[in-house]
Amino acid sequence: MAAARRRLHQLLAISAPTFTQYRHRQQLLDRIRAYAQRAAADGRKVTTIIGSIRADEISADYPSPSAPLSSSPD
Secondary structure, three states, X not given: OOOOOOOEXXXXXXXXXXXXXXXXXXXXXXXXXXXXXHHHHOOEEEEEEEXXXXXXXXXXXXXXXXXXXXXXXX
């Protein structure tokens, strides 16, 4: 019986200031592209986000910025 292969999804998140201030942007993009191609050959999917991102936008486990803060007992 053949086992079903689970497809792994990876996320690369690069902040906009980091990217725009980095001198070697084209080399970075080339490396990301090469990594994504190697991953695809291995059955993995890579998504790259360059920009502003909040942790609660990529993880349901991260508390929402509008969630009330919990207070600890004194």
